[in-house]
Amino acid sequence: MNRRRLIFAFVAVQDFVVGLLARNLDTHRALLAPGIERGRCMVGGWRAWRTFELARRRVPAYRDYLDAVAPGAQVRLDGWTPDFGAIPEMDKDSYIRRYGIEQR
Numbered sequence: 001m002n003r004r005r006l007i008f009a010f011v012a013v014q015d016f017v018v019g020l021l022a023r024n025l026d027t028h029r030a031l032l033a034p035g036i037e038r039g040r041c042m043v044g045g046w047r048a049w050r051t052f053e054l055a056r057r058r059v060p061a062y063r064d065y066l067d068a069v070a071p072g073a074q075v076r077l078d079g080w081t082p083d084f085g086a087i088p089e090m091d092k093d094s095y096i097r098r099y100g101i102e103q104r
Helices: 001-022 025-031 037-058 058-068 092-096
Strands: 077-078 082-085
Touching: 001 025, 001 037, 037 058, 037 082, 058 092
Parallel strands: none
Antiparallel strands: 077 082
């Protein structure tokens, strides 16, 4: 199994488990406890990567924007850390004003 699939599978399971556990305030506090910041940061990067991939696939305006501004843009892995350097930044002029709500 490649790293991308492994990471996305982990994130899906993590979302499910945290969704169940976060309903209890004490458990939610434990998930935000000091000492696990690096892990939360790593998983946050993985979730951002998955969100990018889902948006590219499901949002026509975002797919069009990427094709126009950065064709072939991909998130690359540096070890287990996602590198978002090839993903273009968006702003009101380049994306929001260009695409209507229906497209977004």
